[in-house]
Each structure stands twice: as structure tokens, then as C-alpha cells.
Amino acid sequence: MLLKLENVSKNFGKLCIFKNINLSISKGEKVALLGPSGCGKTTLLRIIAGLENVEGKIEKNFDKIGYIFQEPRLIPWKTIYENLKFVSEDSKKIDNILKSLKLYEFKDYYPIKLSGGMKQRVNLARALLIKPDLLLLDEPFSSLDIHIKWDLIKDLNTQIDKNHITTILVTHDLKEALMLSDKIYVLSNRPTKIIGEFLTSQINESDLSNEIIKLWGG
Numbered sequence: 001m002l003l004k005l006e007n008v009s010k011n012f013g014k015l016c017i018f019k020n021i022n023l024s025i026s027k028g029e030k031v032a033l034l035g036p037s038g039c040g041k042t043t044l045l046r047i048i049a050g051l052e053n054v055e056g057k058i059e060k061n062f063d064k065i066g067y068i069f070q071e072p073r074l075i076p077w078k079t080i081y082e083n084l085k086f087v088s089e090d091s092k093k094i095d096n097i098l099k100s101l102k103l104y105e106f107k108d109y110y111p112i113k114l115s116g117g118m119k120q121r122v123n124l125a126r127a128l129l130i131k132p133d134l135l136l137l138d139e140p141f142s143s144l145d146i147h148i149k150w151d152l153i154k155d156l157n158t159q160i161d162k163n164h165i166t167t168i169l170v171t172h173d174l175k176e177a178l179m180l181s182d183k184i185y186v187l188s189n190r191p192t193k194i195i196g197e198f199l200t201s202q203i204n205e206s207d208l209s210n211e212i213i214k215l216w217g218g
């Protein structure tokens, strides 16, 4: 098991976010946590990344973690190439990742000259360069328009599969969850619990959508 959460609970003051969350993720799994806005998705990723104190037990069997935020966090006065140079000295590796994410011809651009989709590609390139054992994706596509989003998800999927990276995506978008995961866990409203679990290969989008609406009390 790469990651195991046992009876994990989290409060912010009087606000109970999670009570007794149990979750196990194996090496190589691609998991999506699908939950309504404000249910604690970002908090859960922060817990997994070790950025929040919790009650309960967390077992981690990995070394390197990659974390993609909703908004790209690039250094504005550095070019794309220089932004990537911060995480790897290996220029060949940087060139390869730039090529595979369709960024190579823009390597000397500064972030201000890039579209939102391209900035997010640089963000992904930076996370993938460290060859993470576990990649955390916090709704990284939410601000992108639909065509740019699907194109980026396709390229990201190729990289994840090629490098056998375990991934956890948090999202409120069913289509994104379907495209980027083998397994979807459905989260409830606060206090948040896991209320459903589906293998994406075993259910079609419309049945899954109906099941989730039922789970969310629709």
C-alpha cells in the first residue's frame, strides 16, 4: 500500500471537516476524489502532503510527492526553462519534458507571455520532472477552457501512464474524474465522508452520473 489513512479526522476550530476517513491507495493507482465545493478536497490533499495536523493514523510508503495547485505558481522573472531548472539540473531531461508537453518552442518565454493552459503545462512539467512517486492534483484544470483542458489531460495521462505515477485528483467535475482515474471515490458534504466507490472501467458516464446524484441526495 502506498498510502493508508485510518480514521483520519480534521477540525478547523469548531468546524468538523472530516470524521474518521479511511482510504487506501496502492502503487500505480489513479484515483479521483469527487466532492462538492467546500467539502474539504484541498484540505485532504494538504493532509496527504503532510501540511495539516490530523487525528488518526496515516501510513506513507513513498518518498517524492508532486503537488499541482489550481493556479500555476511560476516565478515571473524566470523563463520557462529557468523555472524548470530549479527542480532539475539535467537539461536533457528538461528538454524532453518540454517536448512531451508541447512547450519546447516556448522555453525562453517568461510566464507573463503564456496562456493559462500553457502556464499549467509548465506547472505539470515541473511536477513531473522530480519523478514523483505520488502526484497530487488539486483541480488543476478548473480555470481552463474546455478544448485546452482535454488536450492537457490527454498529455498528462500519457506521462502518468508512461511513468507509472500514482495519482490523486480532487475535483467536482465528473468528466475530469473519469478521464484521469481508474477509481472514483465520492465524497459527501461536511462533515465529509467517503460515500461511494466506483471503478471507471465498470460503469458508463451516464449511470455513474445518476448514481452520484442519488448519493448527493438529488
Ligand SMILES: Nc1ncnc2c1ncn2[C@@H]1O[C@H](COP(=O)(O)OP(=O)(O)OP(=O)(O)O)[C@@H](O)[C@H]1O
Pocket: 012, 017, 035, 036, 037, 038, 039, 040, 041, 042, 043, 044, 172
Ligand atoms: N486553514 C483553515 N482554517 C480554517 N478553515 C479552513 C482552513 N482551510 C480550509 N478551511 C475551511 O475548510 C472547508 C474546506 O475547505 P477546502 O478548501 O478543503 O474545500 P474544497 O472542497 O477544496 O473547496 P473548493 O471545491 O471550493 O475548492 C471550507 O469551509 C474552508 O473554509
